[in-house]
Amino acid sequence: MNPRAGTVALAVTEGMLHFELSVAYEVFGSAPDAVRGPWYDVAVCGPAAVRVGHFLLEPDHGLDRLAHADTVIVPGWADVDVSPPADLVDAVRAAHAAGARVASLCTGAFVLAAAGLLDGRRATTHWAHTAALAARHPAVEVDPDVLYVDNGSVLTSAGKAAALDLCLHLVRLDHGSSVANTVARRLVVPPHRDGGQAQFVTTPFPAPGHHPLAGLLPWVLENLDRPLTVEDLARKARMSSRHLSRHFRSLTGSTPLQWLLTQRIRLAQELLETTDGTVDAIAAVTGMGTATTLRRHFSHRVGVPPDTYRRTFRRRNGSPGPAPAHTVRSADS
Known part of the structure; x- marks a missing residue:
C-alpha cells in the first residue's frame, strides 16, 4: 500500500x-x-x-x-x-x-x-x-x-x-x-472520469437506459479488444458519425475516440494490477494492437510505462489477485 x-x-x-x-x-x-x-x-x-x-x-x-x-x-x-x-x-x-x-x-x-x-x-x-x-x-x-x-x-x-x-x-x-x-x-457511480473532462456538459448524464448511447456504451466495453472506429460505433448505434460525436460530447464531455481510449487505458491498468499477462497480451485484449502502441498511450495518460505501473502496484499490494473476466496470457507462458 x-x-x-x-x-x-x-x-x-x-x-x-x-x-x-x-x-x-x-x-x-x-x-x-x-x-x-x-x-x-x-x-x-x-x-x-x-x-x-x-x-x-x-x-x-x-x-x-x-x-x-x-x-x-x-x-x-x-x-x-x-x-x-x-x-x-x-x-x-x-x-x-x-x-x-x-x-x-x-x-x-x-x-x-x-x-x-x-x-x-x-x-x-x-x-x-x-x-x-x-x-x-x-x-x-x-x-x-x-x-x-x-x-x-x-x-x-x-x-x-x-x-x-x-x-x-x-x-x-x-x-x-x-x-x-x-x-x-x-x-453506484462511474468508476473513472478523467480530470481533464469538461466540468459542464450541455445535458446531465441520464440514468442507464434513457439516453441515445445506452445500448452502445456497454457493448463497447464488452468489445474493447476489437479495433473499433467512429464509423463502427456509429453503425452500431444506428446513427451518423456526426450525430454520434454530438451525443458523446453532450453525455460524456469528450469525443468518441477519447472516451474509447480512456476505457482501454482503464482496462489495461486493471489487468496490469490483477494479472500476470504480458504487455503484448494486454495490448491485444484492450484493442491497442501492439505493445508499442499501448506503451505510448499508457505513458502519455498515466505518466509511467505499463511495466513500471505494474511493479509499483505489486510492491504496494503484493501478489496479484484473481484474474478478471478478460483472458490474458501469462508473462511466463
Missing part, C-alpha cells in the same frame, strides 16, 4: 459544505472488500464543535492534527465572498509544509489559495466561482473547464460530483484501479 494511504484528515470549520465533507468521509471512511491490508485512518479535525449545513459536528481532533496526516482534505467553503478562517489556512499550510498531500473539494480551493499552496500552479474549483478565484488570487492558474487538477502534492476539484471524482482518483493512486472501481461500484 502507498504510505500516503495512511491517515486522511478532513479539515472542518464553521461554513463548510456538508455534501463535500460527506463524500470524502464515505470514500475514505470504510474499506471495500477488495482491499488487502490496512485502509485509511480518517480523522475529522476542527477548532471546536462546528455547524456544517444543518448539522452540528464534533471533530475528533484539533486543526493541529492536520500536520501529522498523510493526506488532508479541505471540503467546500460555503461563503467565498469572505476570507476563510486564519487558523484553518495556517493549519493547511503547515500540513503541506510537513509533507502532507493536500486536496480541496469544490470551493475548498479558496482555502488552499489563501494558504499560498496554489501560487504558480494550475487549479480549479466550481465553475461558478472560477472567476472569483482568479481575481482574488492572480498567481493561481485557474482552469474553469476541468473536473480536477492533480499537481502531485496539491490537488483541486470542481464542484459536487467532481469532488467524488477526485476522491476516487486518490484511491486509484493509493490502491490501484481495481480497488477504486470497487469503491465506485459500492457508491
Whole structure:
C-alpha cells in the first residue's frame, strides 16, 4: 500500500459544505472488500464543535492534527465572498509544509489559495466561482473547464460530483484501479472520469437506459479488444458519425475516440494490477494492437510505462489477485 494511504484528515470549520465533507468521509471512511491490508485512518479535525449545513459536528481532533496526516482534505467553503478562517489556512499550510498531500473539494480551493499552496500552479474549483478565484488570487492558474487538477502534492476539484471524482482518483493512486472501481461500484457511480473532462456538459448524464448511447456504451466495453472506429460505433448505434460525436460530447464531455481510449487505458491498468499477462497480451485484449502502441498511450495518460505501473502496484499490494473476466496470457507462458 502507498504510505500516503495512511491517515486522511478532513479539515472542518464553521461554513463548510456538508455534501463535500460527506463524500470524502464515505470514500475514505470504510474499506471495500477488495482491499488487502490496512485502509485509511480518517480523522475529522476542527477548532471546536462546528455547524456544517444543518448539522452540528464534533471533530475528533484539533486543526493541529492536520500536520501529522498523510493526506488532508479541505471540503467546500460555503461563503467565498469572505476570507476563510486564519487558523484553518495556517493549519493547511503547515500540513503541506510537513509533507502532507493536500486536496480541496469544490470551493475548498479558496482555502488552499489563501494558504499560498496554489501560487504558480494550475487549479480549479466550481465553475461558478472560477472567476472569483482568479481575481482574488492572480498567481493561481485557474482552469474553469476541468473536473480536477492533480499537481502531485496539491490537488483541486470542481464542484459536487467532481469532488467524488477526485476522491476516487486518490484511491486509484493509493490502491490501484481495481480497488477504486470497487469503491465506485459500492457508491453506484462511474468508476473513472478523467480530470481533464469538461466540468459542464450541455445535458446531465441520464440514468442507464434513457439516453441515445445506452445500448452502445456497454457493448463497447464488452468489445474493447476489437479495433473499433467512429464509423463502427456509429453503425452500431444506428446513427451518423456526426450525430454520434454530438451525443458523446453532450453525455460524456469528450469525443468518441477519447472516451474509447480512456476505457482501454482503464482496462489495461486493471489487468496490469490483477494479472500476470504480458504487455503484448494486454495490448491485444484492450484493442491497442501492439505493445508499442499501448506503451505510448499508457505513458502519455498515466505518466509511467505499463511495466513500471505494474511493479509499483505489486510492491504496494503484493501478489496479484484473481484474474478478471478478460483472458490474458501469462508473462511466463
